[in-house]
Amino acid sequence: MERYTADQIQVITFEEHLRARPAMYFRVGKDSPELPTDVLQQVVWDALHHGDGAQGVRHIQTLRHSDHIPP
Template structure:
């Protein structure tokens, strides 16, 4: 029997950890794409206290294709609109579930705005393709993320509406609501 030592330990970057074992982050469900969507919706509805909006979270989800969706909410990527995140991306540790979803995506677009300043960044997996660049900021505070899930992790899975109760009993003082639009039926 061999001895277990520190030499037997492999330290993985966050994105590699997610790709190796997506079930640890999203659940071991046969419908992994829907589990990713559900996890991201739950995370957007339950921001940490340092980034939570002053009112209830407002979340809009659009299913764009079999493995593509966008999610918008009314809170920044970090406290006070701070932007330093994973691998110099706009996804901060306050959005770790969103970052995990980016890790199993072929590409992700992040747009975030706060205090009249807006930024946009494209990611391949969780890695930025370049620095964030300025965009026109709508009023208020918010973030929109568009994910294109990697088919090598999700075949033959497709997206369905989140079917779980998104709020546990007594989970929130101000439970947020989400709107879902499935745009697949409107495209040819």
């Protein structure tokens, strides 16, 4: 069994992890043409359904859009 050391651990941001492994959150791969649709569906679902069971648009919503797609 290989032992790990602290030097082997790489800390990345949530955004970097999401871009590297979108299937963990959206159930489609990063090369899938369905990815933009699934992301939009999740954003809309989250905006309309609160964790406490209440429904409706939240009072403060910020949606950011970026055309930059890393290689």
